[in-house]
Amino acid sequence: MEASSGSTKQAAAAKDPSRRTFTEAARRAQIVNAAIEVIADAGYAKASFARIARAAGLSSTGMISYHFAGKDDLMREVVAEVSRVADAHVRPRMEERTGARARLRAFIEASVGLADAYPKHVPAMVDVLAHLRDDDPSRRDVLGTLESAADVQVERMREAQRSGEFREFDPRVMVTAIRAAVDATVTRAGREPDFDAEAAGRELADLFDHATRRTER
CATH class of the missing domain: 1.10.357.10 (Tetracycline Repressor, domain 2)
Structure with a gap:
């Protein structure tokens, strides 16, 4: 099965930051900053994607999974x-x-x-x-x-x-x-x-x- 264009783009952007659009870079930074807040306040063990998504103001964890391969x-x-x-x-x-x-x-x-x-x-x-x-x-x-x-x-x-x-x-x-x-x-x-x-x-x-x-x- 061939990888979808979305997943291919995600993998390429993850390996090469220069290929990320301004919007993608800003979204990644938003997620990272939210993760920092959650970890500092709740601890690593409780820093679930659900908590981080809420802190980042995202409607679901899908956006985190799009930008990051995992925790x-x-x-x-x-x-x-x-x-x-x-x-x-x-x-x-x-x-x-x-x-x-x-x-x-x-x-x-x-x-x-x-x-x-x-x-x-x-x-x-x-x-x-x-x-x-x-x-x-x-x-x-x-x-x-x-x-x-x-x-x-x-x-x-x-x-x-x-x-x-x-x-x-x-x-x-x-x-x-x-x-x-x-x-x-x-x-x-x-x-x-x-x-x-x-x-x-x-x-x-x-x-x-x-x-x-x-x-x-």
Whole structure:
């Protein structure tokens, strides 16, 4: 049996985003954003297509099935979208700063500030990653990206140590501590409605500025 023109078009668009029409891209984004909301509010296990369709204002789940091959496919796009949003939020704030201390502060404040700007995104991605199989390509991609980013941060800290801007310490230990502190703070922000992410980011940045900077004796 030959595939229908609709299913053929769907498969081609899924493999090659450039073949999607503006309307198709907008609908996919609408569904992904609704999925993020549902996962953050109800949890991964309860993020059914029916719930997501209601959140997206769709009359049925058929539109989701048209754009995504299944729940795993949609969840992979959720992870990809959160990663894109986080990078677009943090990277420019770091690039506009000069010096290792200023860039480290920008990274911490912007990473924690993501909880204010996009309160549903990080909790949704954490929940999705916790449920994806270890061999899932999206899980491997995200973990690989995080590891590569950590390697870059470690090398930048070593450069700052060589230039005398940072004191002597184990850069890998420091990067691990910073990331753990940021993750814990963002998680806390998702659980406490009145949490002041801006103040927490500033305080965390102060803490690690004191921990890394070289001081005159």
